[in-house]
Amino acid sequence: MAEKTYERRPTITKNLDKFFTGLADAFAFVKRFFQEIWFPPYEFKEILRQCYEIGYRSLPLISLTGFIVGIVFTNQSRPSLSEFGATSWLPSLISVAVVRAMGPLVTALIAAGKVGSSIGAEISSMKVTEQIDAMEVSAINPYKYLVVTRVIATTLMLPILVMYTDFLALMGSYINVSQNELVSMSTFFVQVFEAISFLDIFSSIIKSLFFGFTIGIVSCYKGYNSTKGTEGVGKAANASVVMSMFLIFIEELLSLQIVNAIRNG
Amino acid sequence: MMEKIAEMKGLTKSFGDLKVLQGVDLDLYKGENLVVLGKSGSGKSVLIKILVGLLKKDEGSVMVMGKEISELKLKELNALRLKIGFSFQNSALYDSMTVRENMEFPLVRNVKNLTRKEIDTKIEGLLDSVGLPQSINQMPSELSGGQKKRIGIARTLILNPQIMLYDEPTAGLDPITCVEINTLITQVREEYNTSSIVITHDLTCAKATGDRVAVLLDGQFKAVGEFSEVFENATDERIKSFYDYNFIQ
Numbered sequence: 194m195a196e197k198t199y200e201r202r203p204t205i206t207k208n209l210d211k212f213f214t215g216l217a218d219a220f221a222f223v224k225r226f227f228q229e230i231w232f233p234p235y236e237f238k239e240i241l242r243q244c245y246e247i248g249y250r251s252l253p254l255i256s257l258t259g260f261i262v263g264i265v266f267t268n269q270s271r272p273s274l275s276e277f278g279a280t281s282w283l284p285s286l287i288s289v290a291v292v293r294a295m296g297p298l299v300t301a302l303i304a305a306g307k308v309g310s311s312i313g314a315e316i317s318s319m320k321v322t323e324q325i326d327a328m329e330v331s332a333i334n335p336y337k338y339l340v341v342t343r344v345i346a347t348t349l350m351l352p353i354l355v356m357y358t359d360f361l362a363l364m365g366s367y368i369n370v371s372q373n374e375l376v377s378m379s380t381f382f383v384q385v386f387e388a389i390s391f392l393d394i395f396s397s398i399i400k401s402l403f404f405g406f407t408i409g410i411v412s413c414y415k416g417y418n419s420t421k422g423t424e425g426v427g428k429a430a431n432a433s434v435v436m437s438m439f440l441i442f443i444e445e446l447l448s449l450q451i452v453n454a455i456r457n458g
Numbered sequence: 459m460m461e462k463i464a465e466m467k468g469l470t471k472s473f474g475d476l477k478v479l480q481g482v483d484l485d486l487y488k489g490e491n492l493v494v495l496g497k498s499g500s501g502k503s504v505l506i507k508i509l510v511g512l513l514k515k516d517e518g519s520v521m522v523m524g525k526e527i528s529e530l531k532l533k534e535l536n537a538l539r540l541k542i543g544f545s546f547q548n549s550a551l552y553d554s555m556t557v558r559e560n561m562e563f564p565l566v567r568n569v570k571n572l573t574r575k576e577i578d579t580k581i582e583g584l585l586d587s588v589g590l591p592q593s594i595n596q597m598p599s600e601l602s603g604g605q606k607k608r609i610g611i612a613r614t615l616i617l618n619p620q621i622m623l624y625d626e627p628t629a630g631l632d633p634i635t636c637v638e639i640n641t642l643i644t645q646v647r648e649e650y651n652t653s654s655i656v657i658t659h660d661l662t663c664a665k666a667t668g669d670r671v672a673v674l675l676d677g678q679f680k681a682v683g684e685f686s687e688v689f690e691n692a693t694d695e696r697i698k699s700f701y702d703y704n705f706i707q
């Protein structure tokens with residue numbers, strides 16, 4: 194009977210209902226992470242394996258992208274600077290742009306695509322084929338084994354990947370600068386490090402931790418709550434990427450506001 | 459009368475508007491093999507999932523080994539689950555792990571302080587008894603359907619369960635493999651002294667493995683008893699047709 198009245202309600206309130214139950218669900222999912230992370234079993238082996246997987250999966254693409262972003266960005270910035278005869282500022286400009294924004298953002302977006310989709314697909318296919326149920330009936334906590342380990346792994350790995358991307362982007366930039374402006378490597382990197390402050394590096398690491406956490410938790414959530422059937426697997430993978438990317442941009446905006454406030458305050 | 463190891467009374471379960479179970483009463487006695495028959499979608503899988511707490515019942519009572527499932531805390535439920543082996547309809551092997559890791563996974567997480575040797579002996583012994591010792595290092599994707607079923611059964615046996623729940627152990631297998639699985643189920647009961655519920659569509663399997671059969675129709679058990687009782691005295695057309703369909707002369 195309860196269902197019948199539910200059926201008769203207008204679509205808009207039904208969708209609103211769905212939205213808020215979804216939100217509450219997601220919130221409970223995140224909350225559970227912070228409840229379960231403190232208690233054994235800690236599954237260190239699985240965390241390590243996941244860290245390795247994440248690095249291994251995203252390294253080739255991140256290396257390539259980081260390097261190319263460095264070259265292209267340097268090349269594109271040169272004309273504007275040379276109008277003022279200020280091409281000697283290139284290293285500082287690139288350094289600030291890469292460390293503050295491009296490194297973390299590019300890395301996070303690539304990781305969302307590569308890692309997020311594979312986590313979403315993997316967990317939802319485990320759900321569909323009842324592997325998660327199988328864990329539950331043998332008294333193993335699937336949330337702990339699957340979700341907590343993966344979220345820890347993405348959270349820890351992202352800052353490392355970001356630093357790696359930063360480095361490669363700066364290398365790419367150096368190659369371009371050294372060819373055009375004949376600057377030595379040491380001069381280039383002295384300028385690079387003079388341009389950035391401790392706050393830049395620190396906030397970039399904190400931001401990356403949040404990006405990593407977001408990718409992990411969103412993908413696990415989408416996988417864990419996927420609908421039945423093989424179609425659900427594709428949807429979960431897709432939704433993991435879209436949702437992660439969306440949240441990453443929001444977080445980027447927020448962090449911009451916060452860091453600016455700190456810098457000026 | 460024999461001792462009851464599991465007992466369901468007035469059990470109901472719906473998904474939205476879909477009423478799946480509508481007042482199920484069923485007893486499982488210690489040491490017996492009970493076969494549950496019913497057509498696809500009748501709620502057989504739902505029934506045994508409620509029995510291990512994977513799904514929540516709506517109404518009625520479900521007692522397993524003297525404990526009401528819905529009232530247990532997670533810790534108690536997990537302790538009880540260790541005594542129940544659940545063989546999934548599609549085997550549910552962990553496909554990122556080898557056969558050995560699949561079997562080791564529940565074992566090392568639930569039984570502390572085992573030596574490498576004890577673990578290996580146990581795994582090898584069980585693989586021997588399901589007839590697949592050579593598959594120990596294979597991945598699930600390299601196994602056939604029948605082999606997966608057997609590994610799935612071996613995996614559930616590793617914790618020495620007292621109750622075994624088989625969800626369609628022979629579905630989708632050729633007749634010869636079916637006979638092998640049926641023999642395995644009977645053998646498991648004798649060797650490990652389990653009480654079991656076997657879900658199937660397959661009357662040959664039912665006849666071979668079951669002490670009693672129960673037919674699930676319209677969300678209730680319409681006939682429960684020995685094989686001959688249920689089918690020879692069947693008044694319900696659908697039970698008769700179930701029989702005729704399976705044994706076309």
Ligand SMILES: Nc1ncnc2c1ncn2[C@@H]1O[C@H](COP(=O)(O)OP(=O)(O)OP(=O)(O)O)[C@@H](O)[C@H]1O
Nearest residue numbers: 473476478496497498499500501502503504505547
């Ligand atoms: N988690 C669920 N959510 C919604 N509906 C479900 C769920 N699980 C089962 N059902 C529905 O309950 C009904 C019974 O499902 P169940 O899997 O128990 O059938 P079955 O008797 O095991 O069939 P089969 O022989 O094909 O395995 C089906 O109509 C199914 O759609």
Ligand SMILES: [Mg+2]
Nearest residue numbers: 502503547625
């Ligand atoms: Mg079923």
